[in-house]
Every structure is written in C-alpha cells, then in structure tokens.
Amino acid sequence: MAFMAAAATAPSSSSSPLQLHKHAAARRSAPALLLRRPRSRSHRNHLVCSLDATKQAVQEERPAAVNGVAGRTDCYGVFCTTYDLRAVGARWRTDWCKRDEETKTWKKVVSVAVSGAAGMISNHLLFKLASGQVFGPDQPIALKLLGSSQRSFQKLEGVAMELEDSLYPLLREVSIGIDPYEVFQDVEWALLIGAKPRGPGMERADLLNINGHIFAQQGKALNAVASRNVKVLVVGNPCNTNALICLKNAPDIPSKNFHALTRLDENRAKCQLALKASVFYDKISNMTIWGNHSTTQVPDFVNARIDGKPARQVIRDTKWLHEEFTKTVQKRGGELIQKRGRSSAPSTAVSIVDAIRSLVTPTPEGDWFSSGVYTNGNPYGIAEDIVFSMPCRSKGDGDYELVTDVTIDDFLWERIKKSEAELLAEKRCVGHLIGEGEEELCEVTEDTMLPGEQ
Numbered sequence: 426m427a428f429m430a431a432a433a434t435a436p437s438s439s440s441s442p443l444q445l446h447k448h449a450a451a452r453r454s455a456p457a458l459l460l461r462r463p464r465s466r467s468h469r470n471h472l473v474c475s476l477d478a479t480k481q482a483v484q485e486e487r488p489a490a491v492n493g494v495a496g497r498t499d500c501y502g503v504f505c506t507t508y509d510l511r512a513v514g515a516r517w518r519t520d521w522c523k524r525d526e527e528t529k530t531w532k533k534v535v536s537v538a539v540s541g542a543a544g545m546i547s548n549h550l551l552f553k554l555a556s557g558q559v560f561g562p563d564q565p566i567a568l569k570l571l572g573s574s575q576r577s578f579q580k581l582e583g584v585a586m587e588l589e590d591s592l593y594p595l596l597r598e599v600s601i602g603i604d605p606y607e608v609f610q611d612v613e614w615a616l617l618i619g620a621k622p623r624g625p626g627m628e629r630a631d632l633l634n635i636n637g638h639i640f641a642q643q644g645k646a647l648n649a650v651a652s653r654n655v656k657v658l659v660v661g662n663p664c665n666t667n668a669l670i671c672l673k674n675a676p677d678i679p680s681k682n683f684h685a686l687t688r689l690d691e692n693r694a695k696c697q698l699a700l701k702a703s704v705f706y707d708k709i710s711n712m713t714i715w716g717n718h719s720t721t722q723v724p725d726f727v728n729a730r731i732d733g734k735p736a737r738q739v740i741r742d743t744k745w746l747h748e749e750f751t752k753t754v755q756k757r758g759g760e761l762i763q764k765r766g767r768s769s770a771p772s773t774a775v776s777i778v779d780a781i782r783s784l785v786t787p788t789p790e791g792d793w794f795s796s797g798v799y800t801n802g803n804p805y806g807i808a809e810d811i812v813f814s815m816p817c818r819s820k821g822d823g824d825y826e827l828v829t830d831v832t833i834d835d836f837l838w839e840r841i842k843k844s845e846a847e848l849l850a851e852k853r854c855v856g857h858l859i860g861e862g863e864e865e866l867c868e869v870t871e872d873t874m875l876p877g878e879q
C-alpha cells in the first residue's frame with residue numbers, strides 16, 4: 426500500500442482530473458478492494474482488484490518485487506500476510522481476487538475523509554482509524570486526507586508516509602489532497618476536524634465567519650460528491666454552528682447525518698462523576714451533554730446514573746453537583762490549555778472514536794450517548810433548526826434516535842435555554858452562510874466561548 430495524492434492538487438503531478446474520475450469509476454465497479462500504488466508522484470500506478478477484474482489485469486499491475494511470504498505468489502506487498510485469514514487449503518493458489526469472492530471474508534472497504542489531517546487531533550486519530558479500533562478488526566478502510574493549502578500538502582505527505590510505515594493490515598488506501606471536491610468523492614464518513622484557531626485580537630464573530638466559510642465549502646463539496654448517506658462529524662470549532670452551516674450547504678444529504686462532537690464533554694463529565702463517587706468510570710451511564718460545545722453546555726447529573734442508580738442518590742453533595750461539577754466540565758478544555766499550553770488532542774481523538782463507535786455498534790440496553798444533532802421535531806421543546814447536543818441511541822447502523830425517557834427539571838431547563846440562546850445567536854451570525862440573512866445581524870455575548878477560551 427502506498428498513498429496517492431489527489432491528481433489536480435499534487436504539486437508535481439502530471440495526472441489530470443479526468444484520471445481521478447476514472448478511479449472513481451473503477452471504485453464503483455470494485456466493491457471489494459481497491460489498492461493504489463503510486464510509482465512516483467509524477468507516475469502513479471494503480472492496482473485494482475475487483476470481483477470482475479481479470480487475473481491478467483491484476484498480474485500486469487502487480488509489482489515484481491512483492492511475491493509475498495512463504496512462497497505465495499498471489500500477494501500484494503504486506504497484505505497477503507493478513508488478508509483472508511479464514512481461507513484454508515489450496516484456495517490461496519487460485520486467483521486472489523476470486524478467492525475473496527469465494528470465501529466472502531472481505532467487507533467492503535469503508536471510505537473515510539479526515540480534514541485537518543496534519544493537525545494535532547488527527548495525529549492521534551488517524552492511527553486509531555487505521556488500526557481497526559474504530560470500525561472493527563475486520564473492516565478494511567480507505568483514508569482520504571484533506572489539508573487546506575499547498576503549504577500543508579507536504580505535511581500531509583509526511584502523515585501518509587507514517588501511515589504506510591505502520592503496516593496496518595486494514596489500511597487499503599491513503600490519498601491526500603486540498604480540494605474537498607476530490608477528497609470527498611464517494612466517502613461514507615467525513616470527519617471534519619480542520620479549522621482555523623482563533624488568532625490574537627480576533628472577534629468571536631470573525632471566527633464564526635472564517636471557519637463558517639470552510640464548513641460551507643465542505644458542505645457543498647459533500648453534497649456534490651460524497652456518498653448519499655455519508656455520516657459527517659464536525660469537530661472544528663465552533664462545532665455546533667459549523668455543523669449547522671455544513672448541513673445547510675448539503676441539502677441532498679439527510680440533515681440527520683450531521684453531528685457536532687460533544688462526546689469529549691460527555692467523557693469529561695463521566696470522569697468527574699466517577700472521581701467524586703470513587704467508582705471506576707465504567708459505572709457511569711446515561712450521561713447527557715445538552716446544548717453547545719461551549720461554556721454554556723449543560724452536563725446532566727439529573728438523568729446520569731452511577732452503578733445503575735440515579736447519580737443524585739450516590740452523590741449527595743447537591744452543591745457540588747450544581748456548581749462545581751457543572752463548571753468543571755464546562756471549563757475543562759480551558760483548564761487543560763492553561764496547563765498544557767495547547768488544546769486537548771489525544772482525548773479529543775479518543776472521543777471521536779467513541780462517537781463513531783456509538784453509531785456503528787448498538788447502544789447498550791438502557792444507556793445512551795450524547796451528540797450534537799440537528800433539531801428537527803425534537804421531543805424536549807428545544808428550538809428547531811439548530812445543532813444541539815442531546816441524548817441518542819443507535820442500533821449500530823450509523824443512524825440514531827433521540828431518547829425520550831429523560832427528566833428535565835428547572836435547573837436543567839434554565840441552563841438548556843441559555844445554551845439554546847447562544848446557539849440561536851451564533852446562527853444569526855452565520856445567516857449569510859446558510860442563506861438566511863446578513864452578517865451584520867451578528868451579536869455574540871460574553872458567554873459565547875469555546876471550552877478553551879477563558
């Protein structure tokens with residue numbers, strides 16, 4: 426396996442966008458496998474193995490030097506050591522593409538785009554994705570890495586080289602590019618992490634505007650070229666409003682498929698409850714984060730459970746729950762930045778893994794998880810047409826349902842309304858990016874802060 430630069434964006438590429446389209450066509454007819462191997466950046470070569478590919482075509486493209494382990498000739502580089510482990514007997518002597526068809530041991534490759542792929546969070550996340558701990562140990566994966574400029578292109582090449590050198594058996598393709606219309610082609614998951622950090626003296630409204638433009642463009646690109654059922658997880662801040670912008674610019678993709686990452690907040694809240702109750706973190710369940718990924722978020726101790734019991738029965742210290750717990754979770758990101766000098770990256774990557782796994786595995790009976798999702802007929806009375814973190818359950822099919830059996834008392838409701846007001850104000854700031862008004866309507870309050878901004 427080796428990585429491939431998107432043709433139109435590779436600095437020294439002689440390939441044309443037309444060739445990229447050809448690759449897309451090849452992918453459609455090759456449900457089981459697509460391996461790509463550039464000989465050099467100016468001469469790329471592709472090994473394509475599909476259920477209907479001829480043996481001759483495969484042989485023509487197979488590099489002579491990789492005749493595999495233990496005398497097996499039907500191998501491609503390192504892959505033959507791990508592929509098709511259940512195939513026994515003489516099967517491996519047959520054409521290796523055919524063997525996949527016969528044994529049905531292959532899952533279709535899942536195609537995952539990651540923006541901000543050269544950044545700190547991706548530095549941790551990509552290796553988790555490639556290792557199989559996100560989509561499963563039997564799920565081959567193709568990674569499509571998106572950067573923002575020619576400047577970042579070289580960094581992406583470095584990232585791709587490290588992925589290659591890690592010899593992940595499930596990693597079937599790595600491609601890099603800076604044009605979302607190429608990188609997002611046919612992707613089934615888009616993890617949108619890339620965003621500009623807030624610079625010195627930059628107003629909150631400026632941040633909303635600058636990053637909003639990124640997510641408007643990426644929404645349009647997803648709408649044009651991604652899988653019609655692509656699942657989109659927005660991490661780049663301010664993630665709720667960026668997710669709203671993205672989905673509004675992708676009208677052909679179900680709005681329900683868009684998520685803003687609030688799982689890190691959920692994990693932080695679970696950690697605090699576990700510490701206070703002196704229990705292992707896995708005893709904490711039913712943890713909801715309501716609202717915005719900001720300092721107005723509402724970590725819900727009312728519905729949370731500790732070892733199956735309501736959290737308030739285990740932690741009797743109401744003052745702590747009302748004041749310290751809530752504030753600690755809201756400001757955890759900022760505290761971390763103060764101590765570490767940079768925003769959370771490894772724990773964010775872990776929470777992205779958790780967020781995806783919550784959608785691709787069934788939610789344990791009686792439990793739920795938090796995600797920032799589009800409000801469209803929500804049962805709680807929260808304003809519609811924003812992205813708000815709420816409790817969700819999934820059957821493991823990538824989709825989710827909102828949880829209805831939750832109690833919202835006055836304490837929660839008052840705070841939920843504050844976070845809602847903040848998101849409505851953010852929405853007014855980006856009206857020009859969602860076809861609903863002018864930038865001048867933007868009025869953001871002191872409360873509108875990222876967790877890392879105090």
Ligand SMILES: NC(=O)C1=CN([C@@H]2O[C@H](COP(=O)(O)OP(=O)(O)OC[C@H]3O[C@@H](n4cnc5c(N)ncnc54)[C@H](OP(=O)(O)O)[C@@H]3O)[C@@H](O)[C@H]2O)C=CC1
Pocket residue numbers: 540541542543544545546547571572573574576577618619620621622639659660661662663664686687688689690718768769770773
């Ligand atoms: N929701 C959550 O829970 C959390 C969210 N975050 C947010 O995640 C984001 C990323 O954090 P982190 O990885 O630490 O930041 P980094 O600054 O390390 O990385 C950001 C990356 O994004 C890239 N980038 C910028 N603009 C674009 C674009 N238009 N398309 C693709 N890539 C782009 C940058 O590369 P270059 O400009 O060189 O191309 C850079 O590599 C931030 O917005 C942060 O606030 C962080 C923690 C938690």
Ligand SMILES: O=C([O-])CC(=O)C(=O)O
Pocket residue numbers: 662689757758759768769875876877878
């Ligand atoms: O503010 C930031 O960039 C970091 C952040 O979102 C968090 O730590 O929750």
